Amino acid sequence: MKFFTKRFAGQSILSWAFQLALIYVAWQVSTKAMPNNITTITVAAVLLLAIYWSFSLDQRSRNNK
Secondary structure (H helix, E strand, C coil), X not given: CHHHHCEECCEEHHHHHHXXXXXXXXXXXXXXXXXXXXXXXXXXXXXXXXXXXXXXXXXXXXHHC
């Protein structure tokens, strides 16, 4: 679990993973490999919330040091 909290370019690895997952979903929708429906929109919304949550954890850990 420590691996996910290590910093790379100012963000934790967990933040990068969520951002890459969102980029992957957007890419799949743009190439029509994934349908643009309510399920895809929900997945994208959950990924956005996870990104904001991970940024919050990054900021909290930065303030504790």
